[in-house]
Structure formats: C-alpha cells, structure tokens
Amino acid sequence: MDPVARMSFRCTDFSLEVFALFFSVSQATSASLLQLLLEISSCLSNDTTVPDSSAIAQCVAIVNNRTAPVGGQAEEAVPLQDIVFNLPTISLMCSLLICVLLGGWSDSHGRKPLFILPILGALSKDISSVVFVLTEFLYEGPIYAITIVSGILGGINLFMAGALCHVSDNSDHRTRTLRFGVLSFVFFVGGAIATFFEKAWKPAMTSGTSLTMVGGGLFTVLMFVDLVCLIGVTVWVKESLRVLPGYSGNPFQNFVSLHYAKKVLDVVYRRRNLNGRSFVILLCLVFLLSRFVYCGEQEVWAEYLYGRFSWTHQTSLLLGLQFLCEATLTLLAVCLARKMGIQDSSLAIAGTLSFVASSALKAFSLSGSSIGFAVIIGALSPLMTIAALALLSKLVQPEEMGCLFANVAVLSVVAPVLATVVYRELFVATWWKASQLVYLLSILVATVVGLLLMYIRRNLHVGVLGILLQEEKVPLLGSMDSVSGAAVF
Template sequence: MDAPRPKELAAGPPKHPAWGWARAWRGWGPVELVLFLANFAVALQRPLTTQYLWHRLGEEVGYNGTSREGGCNDTVDPKQQEVETLTSHWSLYIDLSGFFVGLFSATLLGPWSDRVGRRPLLVLASFGLVLQVIVSILVVSLDLHVGFLVLGRLLCAFLGDYSSLLGTGFASVADVSTPRSRTLRMALLEACLGISGMLASIAGGQWIKAQGYINPFWLSLAMLITTTLYCAFVFRESVPDPQKASLFTLRHYRLVFQLFATPSPGKSRKHLALYLLALFLVLTIHYGTWDIAVLYELSWPLCWGSDLIGYGSAAQHLSYIVGLVQLWVLQLCLKDSWVAEVSLTFNIAGLVVFSLAKTTALMFTGYGILSFSLVVTPVIRAKLSRLVNKTEQGALFSAIACVSGVSMLAATGIFNSLYPATLNFMKGFPFLLGAFVLLIPAILIGALEIFDPRPEYQQTFH
C-alpha cells in the first residue's frame, strides 16, 4: 500500500498567496451593481445624444431656438420641424446601424455564456459601451460629423451591446434564484435600473444646462470603465461550473433555434412564442415612445430646457422603483399574469395622457401614471425563464436580447418616421397609437391565463 501523502501535497502544489487573494476578490460582487453602473452611463447618454443632435443640427440649418435653456418659439416654425425631422432620422440611422451586428452578436454570445460563464460576456459588452462613449466624446469635443456616432454604435454592437449586458444580468439572476422568487428578483434588478437611470437623468439635465455636453460624456466613460473592471475582477460568477468553449461556432445559433424547435418535458413552444410576442410589443412601444419623448418635450408647445428634460427622464425611470413595490403588494392577492394586466392598464392610460399633453403639468401627470407601468416586463421574463432548463438560460436571454433588438429597431423605424409625418395633424398621435397597440399583449397574457390554467411553465427543471 502506498504511503499516505502529506496533507500539503494532497491539496495540490503550493499556490502563490496572490492567487488566493484574487480568487476571493473575484467571488463576491453581485450582478445588480453591474447593471446599476452600466445603466447610469446609458441613461446619461441617451437623452444627451438626442439633445446634442437637436442643437448641432439646429445650428446647421440656422434654427435659433436651440439654446440649452429651452425657450423655443411659441409658434410652429418650419425650421423647427426640419430640425425635428433631421434629429429623428439620425436617431434612426444610429440605431439601425448597430441592429444587424447586434442581432448576430447577441445570439452568438448568449449561448456561449451558458458554457464559459457570465463574466466574459459582461466584460465584452461593457467594453463595447466604453468604445461607443469614446467615439461620442470625440464627436462632441472635435466637432466631427454626427455620422461618426454610427461608428461608435457599430463597435458597441459588435461586442454585444447593452441588450446583451442586460440579458446576461437577467440570466445571472435566473441562475441563482428559485422559480418562486424569480419574478420579484427580476423586478429588484429592474429597480436597480430605475434608481441609476433616475439619478443619471437628474444629474445630466442640470449638468448640460450648466456646462454643456462634454463633461457628462466624460462621467459616462468613467462609469463604464468602472463597470468593465468590476465585471472582470469582482463579479460573482453565477454559472456553477464554467468550461472552455469556442466562441465562433454555429452551435451557439443552433442552441437558440432548439429552444423553439426541440420539444422537451415541461417546455411549451406555444408559450415561448406568445410571451416573446407580448414582450416584443411592450418593448417596441416602450422604446418608441421614449425615443420621441425628448423631441416632444424640446419643441413647441412644451419648449422644455435640459433641466426639465432631466426631470422627465428621471420620472420615466421612477417606474422601475414603483414597479418593485407594486409587484410585491399585488403578488399578495393576484397571480403574476393579472399583475401584468394592471401594469398594462396604467401604461395605456399614461400614453393617452401624453398624446394630449400641451402643458408641463399634464406631461408630468402622464409620467406619474406611467410610473405604475413597468411591472409587465419582469413578469414576462420570469415566465419565460421558467420554461427552459437551467443550462439554457443564456440561450433564452440571448433570444430575449434579439427580441429587444428587433423591437428597438421597429420602434426607431416606426416612431422616428411616424412622429415627423404626423406633426401637422396631431403631434401626440404616436403615443395614442402606442396605447392601442398595448391592447394586444394585454389580450395575449389574459388569454394564456384564462384558457390554459395548467400552463407548462409551471413545471420547472430546478
């Protein structure tokens, strides 16, 4: 019989003290902080970019109502309409440029993260956002052509884009939560998005008014660099046993396809498809109305300055925080599906108010109603997550990221084209259209709950 191995040899070769420190340091950081930091930067940039396009293009066409303090003309100015149209179109070009690249990168990276872990994808997507904001800084500081913003969007999309970062965050929550707690955990994650977005919006609005555009972009860059370093060295990996896997392989695309094509116990392809359709419609209206809200507020008759736009954007993000409390309370007496229906009712009512808003008070009334409207998205994500195996969460959330990308493209194409086309007869018509479209997901979610009381998503693999 072999002699027993000494204790220190049985444990393996001695390790450098720095190895143990690094391992401990990389094991405690929650994913909520990743999305908090990244969303702060994105929420700071999005209205900032729209306002920069508005003022930059306004200067080029000779429109004199482009001061950062607001104060646009009290009558409809043809040049103002030209600036609105140009800004809408450039927003469309920027979003469209990254869509096709992001569509393929998201479906490639999501299933890859099921094998190698969530950390590599979080690092890649965060670094892509860093590159995008660097390009924006160069455009603003050097007065480069606004077309260079398209380049920044492409670089970001190639590395996964914000939608992949968001999808990976939700996949990480699905990895470590139970089916019972998943809806509330996802609402908590969205509340983190809301808090960061609200803080960024208030700070950005005041900062633009005081110092212009460049300094807020620098803050956004600092936040994204911090996010990238946090993902690389602090984030707690949620995949139990990460393995090496090739990135550039068609197998990852097949895994996404198999979610819908391969039947398995407890999986309902019908539920997957219908809930993804409902999510697509909700996100399309969400992105589309947020896209045009800043234009709607900048122009007559509201004529908001950057400070009021910041408060409005903060009110939008307040929905995430209110939604967490709303979900916790309503879950005491209602099923998740009916909680989503209540949320959609508030969403529809808020958009109707927006479509009629001619004063600041009425616009903020619409924001108040919409603050109860965002519970529907964590409910749908949680229902979808319960439909698939634990090893398919990355593939599922990459599919959700694709749906998010398609909805963003549809929203940008529809709303940024519809808004200038309807200025002459009803400026708030796109909001009214969005309210009618939201009736469709309301019907879908209600029908699935009423006519299929034994849905397959109640069976889980966990």
C-alpha cells in the first residue's frame, strides 16, 4: 500500500473516540453527583435525629452555602474541594488489579473487555445511585461501596488503557502521536462539558425535593448514556487485536493466572536491542513525573483561586475553559507536528516549557487579569504525557501493547495519589500567602522532566526499534523527503 495513502483517515476510524467522549462526560458528571451526595450524607450523619425530608433539605442548604458567595465575598474561608481527587481516586486505586490482569490478557484474547467491564461498572453505579436518591437512602457507606465496585471493574482508568491499546493497534508510527492527541482531546473536552454542565444542574438542587428530582433524573440520563456506550463499543467498535497464530488456551483460566501479571512487569525490564530497556524506563519516569506535576497543580489550582480572589462560580467556569483550551491547543500542536515532521521528543519538550512558563507566572506575577494568560501559556502541558506515550508505544512490540498500557494505568494511579498528598500538604502548610512554593515545586520537577527529554532526544534513534525494522512498517521509517508525516521519534 502507498505510504501516503495510509496517512488518510476515515470517520469510522474514530468511532471509539465518540463513545469515549460520552463515557468521559458520564463519569465526570457521576463523580460530581456522588461527591455532592457524599457531602450531604456526611452532614446527615452528624445529625442526631433520624434523617427525614426536612433534615435532607437542611443539609442540602448547608452544602450549597458552603461555597456560595454572599455579596461577592466568600461567607467563610473554606477552600473549595476538588472533586477530581476524592471519590475518583478511590475508584482509581481499586482499578489497579484488574488493569494489571486484563492488560496482558488482552494481548492474547482481545481488547473488548477493556471497554465493556468499565461501562458495566458505571451502569451498576448509576442504577444504585438512582435507587439511593429516589428512596432518600443517603449514607456514606453505600456511596463508597458502589464507587469501590465500579473501580474494581476498571473505571475510567481501564477504559483509557483499552483506548490506548485500540489506537496503537490501528495506527502506524507516523500517525500514532496524532491519534493519541485526538484521544486526549476527547477526554479534555469531556471534562470541560461536565464542568459546564455542573454549573447548570448544581444550582437547581436547593431542597430535598429538588435533590430527588434532579439527582434521580441525572443519574437516569447517565445510565442511558452508559448503555449507549456499552452497545456502541460492543457493536460498532471493531476488535483491533491481531490474531496470534498457533495460540490456544482457556481465556478464563489465563485471566486468573499470574502469568499475565508477570508479562506486565517484564515489558518494562526485558532486554531490548541497543539499550532500548533504558529508554522504556526513562519514558515511564517521564510519564510519571509529568502526571505528578500536572495533577498536583490541578489539585490546588481551584482552591488557590478561591483563597486568593474569593472566586467560586468564576473558578468553576475557568476550570472548564482551561480544559477546553488545553484540548484545542494540544490537538492543533499534534496536527502541526504531523504536518511538519516534528519529533515526539521535541513535542514533549515544548509541553514541558509550556508548563514551566505557566507555573512561573502563577508563582511570581499572578493577578486577576493574568490568570487567563497563565491558562493559555500552560495549555500545551498535556504534550508531555502524549509524546511520552507515543514514544513508549514505538519502543515495544505490537504484541506487548496491553502489557505496556497496563503499566501506564498503574502509573496513572500512582501519580495523582502522590500529587494529592504532596501538593495538598504543602498547600495547606503554606496556605495561599506563600503558595509560590507549590509552583516552585512544579518548576523543579518539570525541569527534571525536560532534562530527561533532552537526553532521550539526543540518544534515541530508529535502531532501537529492533525487530520492527523487519516488519511491513519499514517504509514508514524513510526520510521525510519521500513521505510526509510526523517523524518516528
């Protein structure tokens, strides 16, 4: 096939991204709703009386007034709670085991379970939430229980790992970075839509009756969305795994064995040609540190704006605009990189510089008028992780993709958990009067990431691909003069 012809795309190539968008919006909205129910149930648990409609209405008012401004100023100096790192973190931690077991398993038995199980978990969570809201069964224990069950089935973490596997299976070395950029765009836009949507439904919950009507209705809609996603990934998303010749074995027996867990670990530490193992380890470290600093800043960014400017509704709007800005500029950057043949390592360095510049502005010269500039300057930050994942996927063999992205799923849990602990403790210790220390930490870690990327850019070359040179992808490794598209590295 003509290499240039293989650079074109069809609409059906992005069928998974469509359902990923719906699923990401559903998961983010569900997390917001469950966080609100958790706060209300916590308020009810402090009440000595038996919970009834009047007690629920009172707790709804208390929770809403906790972050509501009065006369343009905050009623009390209580920092906003970032919902992204509460119940979702519990779900992420519970997804570790299933990601490790199913990642390697999918390399032999197919990718579909990587999508189906998380959606089934989301459906079970939505159905249980509808029952809890309609029956006013608002207790902390059941809310944590349905979150844990959903996490055990993989949650958004397993779905993302499956999406990365699917994209890697259906792309070559020139188009993979672009496909990862599109996937990142989808999840960022999903987060922005959920944030804007929250501004519409949250003010409507002003009493116990409105909580039942709005909450029950929203969870019903989310249940329908998840059902559409389940049907979509089952029927319209094609299985992307290559058939392994000569393979035999019982899928269930292979799943419960620890054979695939060992393969997940081996994919990082196995020996590769031309010191390829060192580059795999370095890129995993780059991904971990990049996620650490990005999640850490997101953890305290909303509270920082609230503490410094007493913003509540403005903060929510700004977060949604930030997600949308990052999604748009990142997608434009990867498209431009593909057009001009910019190396993935250079793309990652650009993302690092964007993050450092934004952190420096936040640390030393942030004001109400410069917040927008800080958001725009840092909009290319996701390129750090996108380019690192693209490079990783080009260093391993096609039959190792599931194992690779199982490791990525584990790092995707470790990074935000560490960031929550480190950044929140540092932020609380210094509060907003000395919060520059938070952004100085980000600059320091991002500088380390930049140095690692410069080393990788200098020393990584096509020969590290090893036996991939013997496959049909050889024409893709030609000079940029013969074919257009992003460079291999």
